[in-house]
Amino acid sequence: MSEQTIVGTNAPRVDVRDKATGQAQYAADIQLPGMLYGKVVRCWEHAHARVKRLDLSAAAASPGVVRVIGPKDVTAKRYNSSVLDLMVSESMHDMLGDIDDQPIFTEHVKFQGDAICGIIARSEEAAERAAAKIVVEYEPLPVYLTAEASRAPGAVQFTPEKPGNLAFQLPEAMFPNHALGGGDVEGAMRDADVVVEDAFYVPKQKQCQMEPHAYVAKVDSGGRLTCWTSSQMPKLVQRKLAKLFDLPMNLMKIVPTVIGGGFGTRLGMISEPQACAMALAVPGHPVKLQTLREEDWVISPSRHPGKYWMRIGFKRDGTPVACDARFENYKGGYYLDASGTAFTAGAWLGGMYRFPALRYRGESYFTNQGLTGAYRGYGNPQTNFVLEQLIDRGCAELGADPVEWRKKWHKGVGDDGWCPGVTYPSCALDECLDRGAAAIGWTEKRRKYAKQEGTIRRGVGVAVMNHTSGAMPMLLEHTACTVKLNEDATAEVLFACSDMGQGSHTALKQIAAETLGFPFEHVQLSGGTSDVAGFDIGAHASRTIYVGGAAVKKACEEAKRQLFERASLQLGVPADQLDIRNKRIFVKADPARGIEAEAITRAGVYHFVDPMTGEPGGVPGQIQGYVSFFAPHNSPPFGASFAEVEVDTETGEVRVIELVNAHDIGRAINPAAVEGQLEGGIQQGLGFVLSEEIDYDAKGRVQNNSFTDYKMFGPEDMPKITTILVEDADPIGPFGAKSVGESGLVSPVGAVANAIFHAIGIQFTEAPITPEKVLKGILEKGVRDYGTLRRS
Amino acid sequence: MKNRDITLHINGEAYKLNVAVNRTLLDVLRDELGMTETKYGCGTGECGACTVLVEDKAVNSCLTLAATMDGKRITTAAGRADFGRLDHIQQAFVDEAAIQCGYCTPGMVMKTASLLAKNPDPSEAEIRHALEGNICRCTGYEKIVKAVKKAAQTMPGRAAAQAQPCKEVVQ
Secondary structure: OOOOOOOOOOOOOOOHHHHHHOOOOEHHHOOOOOOEEEEEEEOOOOOOEEEEEEEOHHHHOOOOEEEEEOHHHOOOOOEOOOOHHHOOOHHHHHHHOOOOOEOOOOOEEOOOOOEEEEEEEOOHHHHHHHHOOOEEEEEEOOOOOOHHHHOOOOOOOOOOOOHHHEEEEOOOOOOHHHOEEEOOHHHHHHHOOEEEEEEEEEOOOOOOOOOOOEEEEEEOOOOOEEEEEOOOOHHHHHHHHHHHOOOOHHHEEEEEOEOOOOOOOOOOOOOHHHHHHHHHHOOOOOEEEEOOHHHHHHHOOEOOOEEEEEEEEEOOOOOEEEEEEEEEEEEEOOOOOHHHHHHHHHHHHHOOEOOOEEEEEEEEEEEEEOOEOOOOOOOHHHHHHHHHHHHHHHHHHHOOOHHHHHHHHEOOOOOEOOOOOOEOOOOOHHHHHHHHHHHHOHHHHHHHOOOOOOOEEEEEEEEEEEOOOOOOOOOOOEEEEEEEEOOOOOEEEEEOOOOOOOOHHHHHHHHHHHHHOOOHHHEEEEOOOOOOOOOEOOOOOOOHHHHHHHHHHHHHHHHHHHHHHHHHHHHOOOHHHEEEEOOEEEEOOEEEEEEEHHHHHHHHHOOOEOOOOOOEOOOOOOOEEEEEEEOOOOOOOEEEEEEEEEEEOOOOOEEEEEEEEEEEOOOOOOHHHHHHHHHHHHHHHHHHHHHOOOOEOOOOOEOOOOOOOOOOOOOOOOOEEEEEEEOOOOOOOHHHOOOOOOHHHHHHHHHHHHHHHHHHOOOOOEOOOOHHHHHHHHHHHOOOOHHHOOOO | OOEEEEEEEEOOEEEEEEEEOOOEHHHHHHHHOOOOOOOOOOOOOOOOOOEEEEOOEEEEHHHOEHHHHOOOEEEOOHHHOEOOEOOHHHHHHHHOOOOOOOOOHHHHHHHHHHHHHHOOOOOHHHHHHHHHHOOOOOOOOHHHHHHHHHHHHOOOOHHHHOOOOOEEEEO
8 A cells, every 4th residue: 555656645636726716617607609598487386286278379479589398399208317217127127116207398297396398598588588478277286295195095196107106115026025124023122121112204405516407408410419417427317318309329418517516416317308308499509408596496306304213122231133114205296216215224224233133114105395316325314313313222221332332233344234145345433433432532521421410411422324335236336437548658538427526536537547657647537428438327326436446447457458568578578577657667676677658658659660671660559448347346334423512401402512523434545535525424414413404385385495594504503523534445445445425424413313312311303403393302301311311 | 677888897807888787797797798707506695606806895796786886896716816827715725625516616715805805814713704605515614614724824915915907898
C-alpha cells in the first residue's frame, strides 16, 4: 500500500473549478439554436380523479404557442420510470412482478402533480400563459393516503394488474411464506427471556437536491432523438426511452449533463418521457423542459414511508434468539421501485446481527401520495430507526451496554451479508465502535447521563449499519470501460457512469493514474454520450468506485500489459519483470535499465518502416485497454454513529451537540471526498430522524413543498461533526475500497433516537421526532432516568 | 407589460437593456444575457442558489426585479474569476473540498464575499449565521464553513476589492 502515490491522496477534484466559477453546464444551462420551451400541465387540485373533459384549443391558439399535446397525441404505451426492471433477469422480473403503469399524459390522475398535457412555445412565459388556458374537468375519486385505506374492499383499483392495490409483496416463489429469513421464529420467541416489540412509522423524506430537474430533447433530420438529462442512469434511460418510443437504441441518444445532486431522485427517469414526447412533436427543434421547484417536489419520487412493526427476542444473557419484522410501505400512485425498498429494508435487517431465526415481510401498497422511489439508503434508514431503537430497548431491559452488545452480536467476516450465501469478505465494525466510542466519550457520558436532574437532559446514543457496494447478485453490476493511450503517453479513459458530485470521476482518475503508472495530470476521464461510451448500469447502490473503479483498474491493467509486452521486446526482459513509475518502464531488478512509455506509444501510432532498411520501427498499433466487467461481489461497508443530544423537557426541542460517524470504508481513494460523503450524510440522517417529512392534507395535496415549510438542517443547526475513516482494505474492492455514498446518513438516525432514549428514558416510534412528539411523550410517560429502566 | 430601459454594470461591463418590469434579475442574467453561472434553485428566495452581489451586498436575484437595478454594480461568480483564475474565495472552496454537486457553490461564493466585505474576520458562529439563507444538500456545511474561514485568512488587500471602471457593451 505504501507504494501508492496517487490513490489515498486528496488529488484535486476534476470538476470543481468549473463549479466554483459557475461554468459547469447543468441541463438548465443549455441553450441551443432554435430552442423551444416545454411546459407540462399538471393536476394540482386533485390527488385522485378521472379526467372528464380536456380541451386544448384555447391554449393552442395562445400567442407564442407552437403545439399542444395531450394523451391522444403521444404513444399509448406505458412506462416504469424506475430502472430496476432492467437490472434483473427476465425470470426474476416475472417473479417480482414489475409493471409498466405510467402514461406520458394521464386520464386517471393518481397523485397531485400527475401530467395532463404538454405545451410547446417560443418562450417559457408564452408556455405559462397557455397553460392557464387549458380547460380540464375532473371527476374526483376517493383519496387513499395509507395502505389501510387503499386496500379496503371496494377501493378504486390503481391498475388491474395489482388487485387490492397491493403493488408488491415478497414473492412466494423466492421467499417461502412471503418472508425473507429462516429458522423457527415463533418457537424461538417462546423460548426468549425478554421480548421487545413495537409498531413504528417511518417518514416520507425528500431528496431536496439543489438542481431542479431539467431536460432538453431534440429530433434531428436523421430521425435520431437526443435527450440531455442529469439522470444517474444514462444507459438504462436510453433503453427505456428507446422502448417507449419504438426507436432502435442507435436512434436514441443520451447526453448526460453535470448533476446538481441526486441522492436517488435521478435513479431512472422523471420527466424524460414528456420532454422527448414534446421533441417528437416538433422535429428539428430542441425543446427545453425546466421543472419548477414546487413541481419537482411533487413529481420526483421520495423516500418510502409506512408502518414498520418489529419484535426481537433475547436470552437473559443478551443472546439474540429471533427477529420478526414487517414493513408495509406506502407507494405513490405508480409502481416504480415497489419491489426494491420492500425487499432491501429486510435485506439490511438480515445483514446486521446474528439472529438464529429471522422473518421479514415487506409489502408495498398504492396510495395517492406523491411517487416513492430511490432515496440514498434505499430502505436502510427506515430499518435503522426501528431495529436500532429496539436493540437499545433490549439492552436497557437486560442491563447491557449498547456498544458491547453490538460488538458481540453484529455479523462479520464469513457471515451472510444482505444476500444469503454472499458472505462478508471484510468487516472493521469493532474498530468503528471502539474509535467512535472514544471520540464521543461514551463510557463516561453513559454513566454521567444515566441519572440527571433539571429540565435540560443530555444523552449519548449509538447505532450501527451495514450497506452494500453495488447490488450484485440481486441486480446487474456491469461496467464497460475503455482506456486509450495517446502517442505522447497520456491516457483517455471512457466510462459512462455520471459523477453526481460525490467526486467519483476524480477517484476513478486516481485509480487509472495509479494503475497505469502515469501522473494524475496525464489522465483524462470522460463520461461520454451514449453513442460513444460503453455500457454502464449507472450510479446506484453506492457502486461507482467499487464496481466502476474495478472496471477502470482492469482496463488500465490491460493497457499496461500491452505496454509492457512491447517494452519487453525492446529491453529483452520478460514483461512480468517490468514495472512503471511516472511513465518510465524499468526492469524491477535493475531500475537503471528502462524505456520511456512515450517511446512505445509514439512508435505504435506513428509507425513507419525505415526507408533505408525496410525494418519496422517498433510494434504498430495504438494501445487500448478495454474491459466489460461484472462485479464478483458486493463487499458491504459498515458504520457506527454516536450522537450526543440535549433535550429541553419543557419545549420538546432536541439539539444535537455532536455526531461521530466512524465508517469502515475499506480504503479511501480520496479521503477528503470520503469525508464529504459521511458529513453530508449526517445532514440528511438528522433530517430523517428529527425534522423532515412531506405532509399531505386529507385530499392528498402537499402542504410543505418549499424549503421554508420543509425543515432541513441548516448550517446553524448542524452539530459538531467528527468523521473517522476506518481503513481495513477489502480483499476484493479496487485498492481495498468499499462504498461510502449512501452509508453516512443511515446510522445517525438510530444514534440520535437512542441518545434521546438515554436522555429522557422515552423511545419514539414515529419519525421525525419533532418537538411536538417529544412533549407529548413526556406528558404521557414522564421523563425517566435511563438508569432506572433495567427490568431483568 | 411595460418595459423599461436600464443599464446594468455586470462584472465590470455595462449592459444597456430594455426589460419587462416583471422580469427578475435572475431571468435577465440567465435567459437574456446567457450568464448561467447564477442558478435557479427555488425561485422564492429560500435556497440562495441565485445569490449575486449588488454593490457589496448579497441578494437573491430571483426576488429582485431587474428594472429596479438600473445603474447598479452587479457581480456574479464568473465575475470573480479572471479567465479561469479563481479568486481567493473560490480557491478556498476548491482547496477545502467544499464543492460536491456544485449547484449551490456560485451562491455560496457570493454570500461569502458579502460576509467578508462586512466582517473580514468572522467567527464560526457568524459564518454559520451568514450562510443560513444558502442551502447545501451535499456537504453538511462542514467543509463550506472551513472554506469560508480559509477565504477570510487568504483575503487580499482591500484595494483589490474596489470597483473597476466599466467598459460599455450595448445589447
